[in-house]
Amino acid sequence: GQQVMQIPQYQHVQEGEDFTTYCNSSTTLSNIQWYKQRPGGHPVFLIQLVKSGEVKKQKRLTFQFGEAKKNSSLHITATQTTDVGTYFCAGPPNAGKSTFGDGTTLTVKP
């Protein structure tokens, strides 16, 4: 069945460094969503990508959807302490499965 794998599980960076998390699916995805969860909080929607090769930017965040629609990435330029949290990718539900990746937890050292 469809599985979404996310790497790395943890990333520690110095403030100002860049950060990237990668999401890979075993099957082609019709779309992919990205969420951010702050410590102790709930997941909050960031963006949805639909088109093959799509690239979207939100300020310092750049989201990409692979040409084959099996992988995606989130890149943060010049991290800030406010970027701390866990970033999840999620494919569309399949046969009742939520297809969330396990997330990448980002910590930022000031």
Added chain:
Amino acid sequence: NAGVTQTPKFQVLKTGQSMTLQCAQDMNHNSMYWYRQDPGMGLRLIYYSASEGTTDKGEVPNGYNVSRLNKREFSLRLESAAPSQTSVYFCASSEAWGRLFFGSGTQLSVL
């Protein structure tokens, strides 16, 4: 506009006790979901309701039951709580299978 409201925020149960987690959304969404989140893991779907009057099992339904009371409300019931059900529970809603709006979560501990 409150979005998705979950109650309670915290709950401690003894093994074998029962309880119901309540969830309500005010965005007129058709679809509602219950997820659990364990440390270091992603969100696993327990049950979902694609529309009022329908419910379906997700990937981890054992030990849970749900009720889609009306379009706004979707409750999750633990009939006989077990320590393995210690987790953070999130309710969410969406229009079709689009963007998910999450509630603030319920921290449940089963002793």
